[in-house]
Amino acid sequence: MPKILILNYHVELPIVSEIPKRYPNHLGRACTRAMWYADSGDIIVSPVELDDDFFEYVARAGGIDLDSVTVTVRGEKLYDDVLLDKGLVTLLQGRVAGDASWTLMPCNMTEGVAELARLLGIDAGIEMQFAAERGADLLNRKSHFRQLAVGSGLPLAPGAIVRSPEGLFRAVTNLLAVTGTVVVKQDNAAGGAGNIAFTSGPLNPLPGAAETRPVPDDLAAMAVLWEELTEAQDPVLVVESFHHTVNAFFFEYFIGKGGQVTLLSNPEFKRRLSHTDGEPVWAWIGLEIPADAPAATLADALTRGAWFAAAVAAMGYRGYMNIDAIVTDDGRLIFNEINARWSGGLVLHTIATRLLGHRYADNHVISSVRNVKPAPFTATLDALRARGLGFNAETREGIVVVAHGPEDTDNTECLIIAESRQRVRELESLVNEELEVNEALAESERAVSVY
Incomplete structure (x- = not known):
């Protein structure tokens, strides 16, 4: 079936929306990677120009008829109002021409994607109804993940969802007793960019945290932290005990139109301690598939992850999702988060x-x-x-x-x-x-x- 690839990166999460400001070429690199998703006859809606030489390379490797691929460049991030621009909708309507076999493949399943499907006459099944009600918001917040994961039997790090500076102070104080280090996570963030580690020990860089700080010593200092990390419209943070890992991996699932859950891959994170401006920092240097983790633990994680994915499918979500997990240095399996988008x-x-x-x-x-x-x-x-x-x-x-x-x-x-x-x-x-x-x-x- 022909598809419309929608490269709507950086449109859902506030912290991710800031990534292009901190790393100006991040959006361009993401769109370069997305060329590999194209097939003959597809349409690509991109926020940036795509490199012709690289696209020819991708087409040769993947057996794609490049002349049959249509690329439309909008010159800005594909927020919903950009996707629903009359000019773009008219262009796509002319290309799709009422053919019901077309599908949409967006990075983020948003309200605008659902409305675009309706305007193009593409089957608006339960996945589009779910998107129209902002259903993906249930799956991309760390507080919601903890709430849903408990009911699905996923093992979690000891933690708490907090809604006030006083609650944050209590949670950090209580959870420090577990390992001596806690991670405070912004609720609506991604990729570790919104995570701050607090420790009673040495201020070493930690994987998955943007920085490591000493523990605020009183409520007033904690209130300052609260203002720094929370969003005014939705003041929620997640606090969890930090655990050193021997394996960090995730499962990539695809949920089809009928709600069938398919495991696609189980990548392992490759990290190294590096330095920038003289400061040590943990860097993500790649992924390796399949993950090299203990077989029984991996099987347990896969089983539990599939249960959770089935629960997500029952809610109405369709498309790509990934679930992060770690194996701690004392052999425990802990799940960290879910992301309802491309990984x-x-x-x-x-x-x-x-x-x-x-x-x-x-x-x-x-x-x-x-x-x-x-x-x-x-x-x-x-x-x-x-x-x-x-x-x-x-x-x-x-x-x-x-x-x-x-x-x-x-x-x-x-x-x-x-x-x-x-x-x-x-x-x-x-x-x-x-x-x-x-x-x-x-x-x-x-x-x-x-x-």
Whole structure:
């Protein structure tokens, strides 16, 4: 079925809306990655121009008839009012021409997406009714996740949902007794950008937290923190005990029109401690699929995650969703959050499926490297070809360029495909040697992207 790809990044979460200001090229990189979702005959609605050279590369790799793909660029983030602009709606109506086989594939399922479906005559099933009522809001807030997860049997970190400075003070004081460190999370944020860790110990950087601070010592200091982190229209924070991890991974699910839940992939986070401006910072440097976690724990997590996804389907949500989890250093399984939108691992899964087939994880490992040193796309591609490192369909291994730029000063993201983790590590070393990896922390690494 032909689809309309809607690249409505950065439209739902306030903290994510600020990412383009802090990392100016983040939106462009996200849209570069999204080219991999296209199929022959699709329409892409993009907030930015798409790189023709890179799109040709994607089309060759994925067997896409590029001439049959329509791209319309709006020149601004795709908020609902932009999606419902009369000119865009008329253009899409002319292209769709009343064909009921068309579908929509948005990053975020919003009210505007539901209204656009109605205007285009695309089947407005329960998923569009759910979106029209802002149903995704139930699934993208950390407080709601804790409330829903308890009822679905997901193990959580000890925590509390707080609605006042006094409640925040009590929660932080009580939860410090668990591990000596707590994380205060903004309710409507993403990617760790709204998380502040407070500790009674050394102020070391911690994975999943934007910064580590000493514990405020009185209610007045806590009230200042409250004002800093809360939204005036919805003053809610989540406080949880912090636990050191040995594995951090997530499950990517797709919920189909009939409510069927399908597991797509289970990526593991690759992180490293780096430095920027002399300060140590944990950086997300890529994902690896499948996750290398204890088998029984992974099976337990998969089962519980599928239960939760089924509950989400019963509510009416349809589309992509992901559920984060960790294994602590004492062996416990803890779930962290749910995101009802595309994940950073979806594009990697899409590439591997195109190149290797749906059961690629039976006999392959794929691993992304987000911090390959900046270079023009064509130069990176030439370097891979010259050294025989590009993906080879016969050997079924090699390196694929996932995203670049859009500026020549931005890091490139690559995907390593091989038949074992050992071979992945060997190819990773070659990437380090031949293409070079940025050892200094780039801003694009520091942003724990949700895309």
